[in-house]
Amino acid sequence: MQSRPGWLKLAAALVALALVAAACGRDDDDGGTGDATDATDDAAGDAADDAADDAAGDDGEGGAPAEAPGFDGETITLGVITPVTGPVALIGEPLTNGNRVYVDYVNAELGGVAGRYQIELVEVDSEYNPTVAVQQYNAIKDDVTLFAQVLGTPSVNAVLEQLERDNVVASPASLDSFWVREQNLLPIGAPYQIQAINALSWYLTDGGGEGQTICTAIQNDPYGQAGQQGVDFAAGELGFEVATTATFNATDEDYTAQVSQLQGAGCEAVFLVSTPTPTNGMLSEAASREYAPQWIGQSPSWLGLFALSPLAPYLQANFLLVGEGPVWGDTSVPGMAQMLAHVEAYAPEQVPDTYFTFGYAQAWSVVQVLEKAVELGDLSRDGIVAAMNSLDELAFDDLFGAYQWGRPEDRDPPRASTIFSVDPAAPTGLATRITAMESDAARAFDFED
Amino acid sequence: MFRTRNPAMVVRYDDDLRLFRSRPAKAGVVAFGLVWLLVPLNLTDYPLLVLSYAGAAAIGAIGLNLLTGYTGQVSLGHAFFTGAGAYACAYLGAERGLPIGVWLPAAAAIGCLMGAAIAPFALRLRGNYLVIITLGLVLLGEHLFKNWDSVTGGGNGTSTTGALGVLDTNEFSLFGSAYTREQGFFWLIWAVVAVGALLAKNIVRSRPGRAMQAVRDRDLAAEVIGVSQARYKIGAFVVSSGYAAVGGALYAVLQGRLDPTQFGLVLGIQFVAIVIVGGLGTIFGSILGAIVLGSLPRVIEALTRDNDLPFVSGDRGGPEGYLTVASLNKSLYGVIIIAFLIAEPRGLAGLWLRIRTWFKTWPFSY
Numbered sequence: 166m167q168s169r170p171g172w173l174k175l176a177a178a179l180v181a182l183a184l185v186a187a188a189c190g191r192d193d194d195d196g197g198t199g200d201a202t203d204a205t206d207d208a209a210g211d212a213a214d215d216a217a218d219d220a221a222g223d224d225g226e227g228g229a230p231a232e233a234p235g236f237d238g239e240t241i242t243l244g245v246i247t248p249v250t251g252p253v254a255l256i257g258e259p260l261t262n263g264n265r266v267y268v269d270y271v272n273a274e275l276g277g278v279a280g281r282y283q284i285e286l287v288e289v290d291s292e293y294n295p296t297v298a299v300q301q302y303n304a305i306k307d308d309v310t311l312f313a314q315v316l317g318t319p320s321v322n323a324v325l326e327q328l329e330r331d332n333v334v335a336s337p338a339s340l341d342s343f344w345v346r347e348q349n350l351l352p353i354g355a356p357y358q359i360q361a362i363n364a365l366s367w368y369l370t371d372g373g374g375e376g377q378t379i380c381t382a383i384q385n386d387p388y389g390q391a392g393q394q395g396v397d398f399a400a401g402e403l404g405f406e407v408a409t410t411a412t413f414n415a416t417d418e419d420y421t422a423q424v425s426q427l428q429g430a431g432c433e434a435v436f437l438v439s440t441p442t443p444t445n446g447m448l449s450e451a452a453s454r455e456y457a458p459q460w461i462g463q464s465p466s467w468l469g470l471f472a473l474s475p476l477a478p479y480l481q482a483n484f485l486l487v488g489e490g491p492v493w494g495d496t497s498v499p500g501m502a503q504m505l506a507h508v509e510a511y512a513p514e515q516v517p518d519t520y521f522t523f524g525y526a527q528a529w530s531v532v533q534v535l536e537k538a539v540e541l542g543d544l545s546r547d548g549i550v551a552a553m554n555s556l557d558e559l560a561f562d563d564l565f566g567a568y569q570w571g572r573p574e575d576r577d578p579p580r581a582s583t584i585f586s587v588d589p590a591a592p593t594g595l596a597t598r599i600t601a602m603e604s605d606a607a608r609a610f611d612f613e614d
Numbered sequence: 615m616f617r618t619r620n621p622a623m624v625v626r627y628d629d630d631l632r633l634f635r636s637r638p639a640k641a642g643v644v645a646f647g648l649v650w651l652l653v654p655l656n657l658t659d660y661p662l663l664v665l666s667y668a669g670a671a672a673i674g675a676i677g678l679n680l681l682t683g684y685t686g687q688v689s690l691g692h693a694f695f696t697g698a699g700a701y702a703c704a705y706l707g708a709e710r711g712l713p714i715g716v717w718l719p720a721a722a723a724i725g726c727l728m729g730a731a732i733a734p735f736a737l738r739l740r741g742n743y744l745v746i747i748t749l750g751l752v753l754l755g756e757h758l759f760k761n762w763d764s765v766t767g768g769g770n771g772t773s774t775t776g777a778l779g780v781l782d783t784n785e786f787s788l789f790g791s792a793y794t795r796e797q798g799f800f801w802l803i804w805a806v807v808a809v810g811a812l813l814a815k816n817i818v819r820s821r822p823g824r825a826m827q828a829v830r831d832r833d834l835a836a837e838v839i840g841v842s843q844a845r846y847k848i849g850a851f852v853v854s855s856g857y858a859a860v861g862g863a864l865y866a867v868l869q870g871r872l873d874p875t876q877f878g879l880v881l882g883i884q885f886v887a888i889v890i891v892g893g894l895g896t897i898f899g900s901i902l903g904a905i906v907l908g909s910l911p912r913v914i915e916a917l918t919r920d921n922d923l924p925f926v927s928g929d930r931g932g933p934e935g936y937l938t939v940a941s942l943n944k945s946l947y948g949v950i951i952i953a954f955l956i957a958e959p960r961g962l963a964g965l966w967l968r969i970r971t972w973f974k975t976w977p978f979s980y
Binding site: 249250289290294295296297299300303304319322323325326327385386387389390414 | 659660663664667760761769770771773775796865869870871873875876911912915916938939940941943944
């Protein structure tokens with residue numbers, strides 16, 4: 166008795182196998198892998214500068230860069246890994262819009278990078294999930310010159326080792342201080358530690374908080390620890406003690422325990438390292454108990470909508486925010502005036518948003534690196550790293566603080582912060598209390614690697 | 615005379631228990647082996663990476679299917695055991711520098727032990743109450759992963775680089791040819807999937823498997839006919855957690871860095887979704903479910919990016935489409951899960967069984 170269906174199945178399996186074997190050639194990938202390995206070798210040999218010299222020598226200074234991953238001779242493609250679904254999309258959307266508006270401006274008004282090369286963004290959704298971020302990184306890494314945005318500390322951490330292996334550059338949308346010395350990262354802005362140090366230095370002197378009991382409330386993650394590190398450093402420099410530290414998770418629903426802890430310790434000022442959702446929960450709880458210390462929030466604690474919520478009067482009386490740069494709409498700052506003009510031209514529907522400002526400055530820094538790379542005549546992965554190493558400064562016309570740039574060991578982030586108070590009438594709900602505030606303690610903070 | 619009989623013909627009880635019942639089944643095993651060998655040589659790194667993640671999920675899903683599909687104990691706690699295995703890999707493999715021959719079995723052992731600690735609850739509670747217990751386990755686990763700094767790195771997470779040594783580099787050479795990291799991972803992970811699936815198949819086709827199914831169908835009746843509930847419920851938890859830990863350990867080396875938020879409730883629900891879509895009570899279905907649910911979002915993305923669908927805006931959100939690629943992706947994912955539950959409750963494995971039966975009874979298929 167012959168089992169015909171069985172043979173049919175075997176035949177089908179073999180045909181499928183043959184199709185798999187024939188359909189996709191492994192060859193087309195070998196180029197990319199080879200490049201990546203060469204790049205890693207070069208980086209390991211600390212030969213980034215040599216690579217730049219070689220490239221300049223081969224093509225002639227200022228000659229047209231050769232084709233490279235993400236560069237076809239005319240268009241430079243940049244990757245964006247950002248959450249556009251899930252709760253953090255609230256940050257990802259405006260931030261990416263900031264990237265887009267600056268890129269639109271460069272393409273339309275400057276004719277592209279160096280007046281010649283148009284920029285294109287490839288955006289992928291990370292869902293704020295490190296597993297997805299790694300897969301998305303691999304999905305597009307061979308098609309991009311560099312990553313103009315990777316949002317969130319967990320996602321940056323997850324791709325960091327691969328960035329080093331592939332020698333690809335990425336700009337983190339996150340202000341952690343341990344990015345400063347990474348060869349493959351292009352951070353902007355004053356790190357969280359600097360914000361915390363400046364805020365407390367100011368509050369304990371000019372801010373009127375002298376002699377008060379200082380406490381912290383931090384999110385239980387690397388971001389929270391970065392803020393706490395800044396506060397602890399300020400405590401050492403300025404000679405105060407942190408009375409208590411309340412911790413919470415970004416997804417917590419109930420803040421009774423934390424507010425009780427702060428109230429019980431007699432805290433008169435609380436430095437809050439938080440994201441918008443916990444800020445809302447914690448401050449609502451405090452307001453309902455009529456507990457009113459001076460809250461000082463780290464920049465990501467804020468959401469413009471707070472100024473329109475029922476909590477606004479409490480916030481106006483008791484909340485300060487530490488951030489960077491001018492307030493939205495302050496056209497006396499050239500960088501802000503330029504950004505507002507571009508918003509008007511390329512994204513008129515964009516509502517005032519501090520994350521948009523960050524994204525705009527981020528794309529600005531990326532374009533500065535690309536300009537340098539084109540000048541050196543090399544848009545390859547090695548060329549981008551070499552261009553980063555040979556830049557002296559990343560400047561944003563005071564929209565963000567100038568970042569002293571160069572080789573990783575020479576990089577030095579801006580040290581100035583802005584203190585905002587809540588003003589429901591202002592565009593992002595914030596008014597400037599004091600700007601370009603740079604404390605001695607912040608200047609003393611050392612970014613060891 | 616029996617010796618020349620077609621192996622597909624079942625005449626004795628023993629025939630029913632055979633691992634590979636028919637010639638086509640044996641040929642299928644050989645074909646799968648060939649596919650396993652050849653796929654990394656023919657696909658680019660990116661799909662290999664996605665398939666490797668699916669493989670790690672498949673190992674965990676096989677474990678959950680033993681527990682939920684065969685023994686009837688629904689658990690959301692699989693994420694906790696996965697995390698335990700992942701951190702075991704990070705601590706033993708990366709921090710202590712032990713070889714994979716040590717940390718992979720050690721991860722399995724840790725998973726089994728934790729499973730054994732949880733299992734007694736299953737004797738007291740069943741159904742929805744057990745689900746809530748395992749939900750508590752996930753929350754406890756998340757707290758542990760976030761705060762046990764010396765082992766898990768706390769909220770910062772920890773790196774697993776170095777656990778695999780030479781395999782975990784961009785390129786490694788084997789017998790004189792160079793292979794990429796993704797190729798190596800595919801071979802490693804899917805080899806473990808094969809071993810795991812074989813072990814699981816052996817469990818479910820033999821005495822413990824029948825006992826587990828008896829417990830699932832009516833635990834009181836099983837006890838009355840002499841099946842020890844304690845033994846098989848605890849056993850199922852132990853084995854299932856071991857699988858989860860092995861899957862977690864392999865996920866850990868593949869990902870390169872662990873973040874404590876990865877092992878939360880969402881992962882626990884995803885595992886349940888994988889075994890339901892794959893097919894409850896089938897080993898093959900767990901693997902199919904993991905491949906389909908694991909790679910579907912990436913496939914949808916690739917398709918929508920390369921082909922301009924009229925109602926979908928491309929990489930850049932904008933007024934030209936109602937949906938973005940990401941929102942289309944999320945919606946389709948949900949629709950597929952709902953469609954499966956309504957149209958084919960036996961899951962992907964049920965679909966496959968239907969196709970197989972059609973061919974088996976051909977030309978008398980109805």
